[in-house]
Amino acid sequence: MDDLTKEFIAESQEGLDRMERCLTELEVRPDDGELVGDIFRSVHTIKGTTGFLGFDRLEKLAHTGEHLLGSLRDGKLAVTSELISGLLSLLDGLRAILTLIEETGGEGTRTDDEDGELIAELTALNGAAPPPVEAAHHDDAEVHATAVPAAGGAAVAGMGSGDKTLRIDVDVLNRMMNLVGELVLTRNQMLQSNTEAANFPELARRLDSVTADLRETVMQARMQPVGNLFGKFPRLVRDLARTCGRDVRIEFSGQETGLDKSLLEAIKDPLTHAVRNSVDHGIEAPHIRVLAGKPAEGCVKLRAFHQGGSVVIEVADDGAGIGIERVLAKAVERNLVTAEQAAGMSEREALQLIFLPGFSTAAAVTNVSGRGVGMDVVRANVEKVGGSVEVESKMGQGTTLRLRVPLTLAIVPALVVRSGGQSFALPQTALVELVYVPRRDAQKAIEKIGAAELYRLRERLLPMVWLDRLLGLDSQWTDEAHGFYLAVLEAEGCRYGLVVDDLLAPEEIVVKPLSSVLREIGLFSGATVLGNGTLALILDIAATAARAGVKPMEEEVEEVDDAEATAANASDVSFMVFEDRVKERTALPLDVVERIESVPLAQIEYAGGRALLQYRGDLLPLRDDGNVLAEMEAGDQTGAETLVTVLICANAGAGGRHRIGMVVRRVLDVSTGKMLDKDEATDGMELALVKEKLTMVHHQFGAGAVTAWKEVA
Amino acid sequence: MKVDSGSVMEAMDGMQDESDAVSLCSLFAGSESFGIDTRKIREVLGKRDLQRVPMAPAYIGGVVPYRGEVLTTVNLRALLGMGENSAASCILVLEDDEVAERFGLMVDEVGGVVTVNRRMLETNPCTLEARGKWLFDGAYKMQTGLMVQLDPAKLRPSRLAETGLFKQTVNGQGGTGAMDASTDSR
Numbered sequence: 001m002d003d004l005t006k007e008f009i010a011e012s013q014e015g016l017d018r019m020e021r022c023l024t025e026l027e028v029r030p031d032d033g034e035l036v037g038d039i040f041r042s043v044h045t046i047k048g049t050t051g052f053l054g055f056d057r058l059e060k061l062a063h064t065g066e067h068l069l070g071s072l073r074d075g076k077l078a079v080t081s082e083l084i085s086g087l088l089s090l091l092d093g094l095r096a097i098l099t100l101i102e103e104t105g106g107e108g109t110r111t112d113d114e115d116g117e118l119i120a121e122l123t124a125l126n127g128a129a130p131p132p133v134e135a136a137h138h139d140d141a142e143v144h145a146t147a148v149p150a151a152g153g154a155a156v157a158g159m160g161s162g163d164k165t166l167r168i169d170v171d172v173l174n175r176m177m178n179l180v181g182e183l184v185l186t187r188n189q190m191l192q193s194n195t196e197a198a199n200f201p202e203l204a205r206r207l208d209s210v211t212a213d214l215r216e217t218v219m220q221a222r223m224q225p226v227g228n229l230f231g232k233f234p235r236l237v238r239d240l241a242r243t244c245g246r247d248v249r250i251e252f253s254g255q256e257t258g259l260d261k262s263l264l265e266a267i268k269d270p271l272t273h274a275v276r277n278s279v280d281h282g283i284e285a286p287h288i289r290v291l292a293g294k295p296a297e298g299c300v301k302l303r304a305f306h307q308g309g310s311v312v313i314e315v316a317d318d319g320a321g322i323g324i325e326r327v328l329a330k331a332v333e334r335n336l337v338t339a340e341q342a343a344g345m346s347e348r349e350a351l352q353l354i355f356l357p358g359f360s361t362a363a364a365v366t367n368v369s370g371r372g373v374g375m376d377v378v379r380a381n382v383e384k385v386g387g388s389v390e391v392e393s394k395m396g397q398g399t400t401l402r403l404r405v406p407l408t409l410a411i412v413p414a415l416v417v418r419s420g421g422q423s424f425a426l427p428q429t430a431l432v433e434l435v436y437v438p439r440r441d442a443q444k445a446i447e448k449i450g451a452a453e454l455y456r457l458r459e460r461l462l463p464m465v466w467l468d469r470l471l472g473l474d475s476q477w478t479d480e481a482h483g484f485y486l487a488v489l490e491a492e493g494c495r496y497g498l499v500v501d502d503l504l505a506p507e508e509i510v511v512k513p514l515s516s517v518l519r520e521i522g523l524f525s526g527a528t529v530l531g532n533g534t535l536a537l538i539l540d541i542a543a544t545a546a547r548a549g550v551k552p553m554e555e556e557v558e559e560v561d562d563a564e565a566t567a568a569n570a571s572d573v574s575f576m577v578f579e580d581r582v583k584e585r586t587a588l589p590l591d592v593v594e595r596i597e598s599v600p601l602a603q604i605e606y607a608g609g610r611a612l613l614q615y616r617g618d619l620l621p622l623r624d625d626g627n628v629l630a631e632m633e634a635g636d637q638t639g640a641e642t643l644v645t646v647l648i649c650a651n652a653g654a655g656g657r658h659r660i661g662m663v664v665r666r667v668l669d670v671s672t673g674k675m676l677d678k679d680e681a682t683d684g685m686e687l688a689l690v691k692e693k694l695t696m697v698h699h700q701f702g703a704g705a706v707t708a709w710k711e712v713a
Numbered sequence: 714m715k716v717d718s719g720s721v722m723e724a725m726d727g728m729q730d731e732s733d734a735v736s737l738c739s740l741f742a743g744s745e746s747f748g749i750d751t752r753k754i755r756e757v758l759g760k761r762d763l764q765r766v767p768m769a770p771a772y773i774g775g776v777v778p779y780r781g782e783v784l785t786t787v788n789l790r791a792l793l794g795m796g797e798n799s800a801a802s803c804i805l806v807l808e809d810d811e812v813a814e815r816f817g818l819m820v821d822e823v824g825g826v827v828t829v830n831r832r833m834l835e836t837n838p839c840t841l842e843a844r845g846k847w848l849f850d851g852a853y854k855m856q857t858g859l860m861v862q863l864d865p866a867k868l869r870p871s872r873l874a875e876t877g878l879f880k881q882t883v884n885g886q887g888g889t890g891a892m893d894a895s896t897d898s899r
Contacts, residue, residue: 512783
């Protein structure tokens with residue numbers, strides 16, 4: 001096949017993709033003249049070029065279609081469902097011939113009869129008006145108008161032949177070439193220099209930046225908007241809805257979200273399957289929907305967005321939802337779980353059952369789905385590219401299927417840790433936070449229920465998993481003073497603390513696959529070569545959790561917890577509690593306190609009976625409610641330096657931000673408490689309950705307030 | 714005897730050489746000496762540090778980086794039931810042409826290339842236990858002693874896993890480790 005034909009096929013297929021999108025839109029907005037114009041141009045371009053290349057069969061079909069579209073454009077025909085269907089079959093016809101040309105190089109003549117039927121159908125739609133012999137050779141300008149944006153558009157994939165080819169913006173390619181040139185130059189300089197040379201570190205840095213830029217540019221070239229994939233769904237949903245007797249609308253958001261081309265290909269089938277499922281199983285028939293008090297028209301929402309280094313694609317429908325009882329019953333019936341197991345399952349666990357091979361809840365096997373191969377394939381395909389699938393469902397409200405895929409396959413940010421004398425890489429995406437537990441606190445920090453060890457992280461118990469024990473490595477706690485690190489990880493709903501000996505640098509690692517024997521261990525998702533040349537195994541966070549027996553948390557419980565926590569936080573304020581007057585507890589809102597300083601008594605100066613402190617070039621007025629200073633002056637007979645504790649408080653008042661020093665006897669605690677009602681008599685003071693004890697709270701630091709408050713016990 | 718061993722060789726190799734001369738690379742594990750057909754050896758990496766893989770079958774020595782790949786390495790000593798060697802081990806890169814799988818073989822020492830007459834190959838003694846029968850491919854009588862021939866295709870990690878002959882060592886080490894860990898963490 002010559003280049004011209006190849007280009008023609010790629011362009012035509014793009015045109016047809018556009019036409020497909022426009023057609024489904026046209027059904028929603030039948031009066032949009034621009035859409036009709038777009039569709040007309042797509043078909044016209046094909047017709048014009050085919051005549052030129054000598055594909056008669058294609059030309060004949062395109063010509064009939066063009067004629068029909070011409071009538072539509074001129075307003076002679078109205079948009080009807082039959083018309084759209086006719087145009088869609090025209091689209092399929094054109095596409096079939098294009099595929100044939102792509103595969104064999106010729107358009108073939110054996111199936112000519114089918115075209116005849118299609119042409120007859122289209123002609124019938126056109127009110128049997130005979131097509132004019134030469135339609136529109138004069139508006140060549142229009143042909144160019146469509147061809148140019150397609151060629152100039154940045155990185156647009158030709159869908160049909162797009163499996164093997166990729167359109168790249170020339171700018172991106174130029175930038176890539178520049179960077180490669182830079183790389184060569186840097187290499188040359190490095191070869192001429194040696195490791196001791198003064199400019200070597202600089203060269204290494206430049207190599208680093210060039211590599212990073214180059215990688216980013218290549219990645220960018222591979223990035224495709226998810227919209228390319230979404231484009232084919234309106235048609236799919238339309239056809240499916242008709243077959244299943246549903247009334248379905250499809251909505252998109254986040255089409256511009258970029259995803260690596262190979263990943264886009266990889267999730268194409270799972271996503272198609274998910275959309276099919278939504279229409280066939282999810283959305284109910286219109287009369288049932290109306291009975292349930294929902295609009296007759298169902299809605300499938302496709303949403304793509306970035307979340308923490310991965311791309312999330314959601315397929316949400318407002319259908320019947322997944323019935324947990326039915327799932328469990330079916331799972332037991334198919335011997336996937338035992339009845340006892342089923343009885344003990346949480347809702348979340350039960351939902352996970354739909355991903356088991358050989359599972360389908362469809363009451364009837366339909367043409368579209370329900371043959372028992374389904375969600376397991378979806379999950380397998382997504383997991384193959386390092387992604388994950390979650391499902392959420394509310395009975396009567398709908399189901400949301402969430403595909404989470406990494407931005408790219410090859411390079412992932414990871415944290416390298418050491419355990420039992422070996423290095424392991426933890427993908428950053430699963431890492432929530434890191435906690436260091438010093439050796440001396442280790443005994444206190446670990447709490448136990450039976451043999452299970454737990455760590456109390458912000459009042460929530462976190463199961464602890466010792467990596468070295470789990471992997472059967474020798475514990476290497478040589479340094480007594482050294483503590484351990486707790487990497488808080490989250491994967492597939494499991495949250496746990498992985499205990500490691502040490503943290504090394506975070507690195508962007510290049511993932512290398514492991515051989516089948518090592519994959520079977522099931523704990524490592526790959527290996528990588530670290531910056532120092534050694535190998536590190538990449539830990540599969542979810543598998544590690546499963547091996548250690550960590551179960552996914554009950555999400556609803558968590559929600560309640562969070563809600564309680566936030567509700568509690570709203571009324572709670574953090575206080576710094578201290579003692580200024582003897583036997584009284586006083587507090588300041590924590591955000592007011594900037595620093596706690598220990599100042600030698602001799603540094604405090606007096607002017608006009610007021611104590612002042614020179615603090616960072618400012619004169620800081622000191623407030624001494626408990627007469628601490630006077631007591632100290634009196635007691636300061638020994639000659640030894642006495643230290644005064646001063647809280648440096650900042651107050652953003654009306655006259656700008658000003659500071660004040662608060663002299664206290666000792667700082668007691670930082671704690672949360674509840675404000676009690678403000679007592680008018682206390683003037684600038686409020687009462688609060690902090691740790692169940694009555695505490696006075698300073699509220700304002702107006703200069704006037706320094707002298708004039710009374711004490712309230 | 715001659716005819717027998719010849720046909721065995723042919724069956725093993727799946728190829729028919731006109732010449733009877735075979736060049737073998739000699740290698741050592743403990744005090745025993747082995748030979749592998751040089752055509753099956755891709756590279757001798759020499760002494761390298763291995764990254765051990767926890768929970769792997771005992772016959773897996775670890776992984777090494779090799780030309781942009783992660784090479785799974787089989788520990789010959791472990792296969793033979795010998796203990797750990799304190800000194801660093803030599804690594805050979807072997808390739809199985811049929812399945813295009815590369816893997817490493819960890820041995821104590823690599824000797825040199827010896828040319829032998831394939832007709833001189835003695836078959837395995839019938840008293841050899843099952844594992845030995847799997848691993849060994851007969852032996853050549855050398856002046857220094859016997860050199861046992863190894864078949865790289867049978868040393869492939871995935872095939873070793875399939876046979877199940879070496880499971881014993883797996884359970885002995887990896888299995889109990891897992892049990893300990895899981896009870897600990899619960």
